[in-house]
Amino acid sequence: AAVDTALTILITSVLRRHAEFFRRIQSEGGEVRLIVALSARKTRGFTLTPHLSKALSELRIPVDFELGHR
Numbered sequence: 001a002a003v004d005t006a007l008t009i010l011i012t013s014v015l016r017r018h019a020e021f022f023r024r025i026q027s028e029g030g031e032v033r034l035i036v037a038l039s040a041r042k043t044r045g046f047t048l049t050p051h052l053s054k055a056l057s058e059l060r061i062p063v064d065f066e067l068g069h070r
């Protein structure tokens with residue numbers, strides 16, 4: 001699905017490239033979160049694979065999924 005592909009690209013290229021920056025924010029008391037907003041009408045579902053879960057866990061970045069009805 002498109003969501004799976006987008007998350008894979010985001011995590012493997014963008015987030016990992018800036019991992020040190022995120023760690024610095026977290027070490028200084030800041031918070032880093034990934035918010036994924038999806039249209040419930042257009043998205044039937046998605047898979048958060050073990051590979052993606054592990055990458056997010058290593059970066060210590062929680063993911064919030066928001067489902068809207070637009």
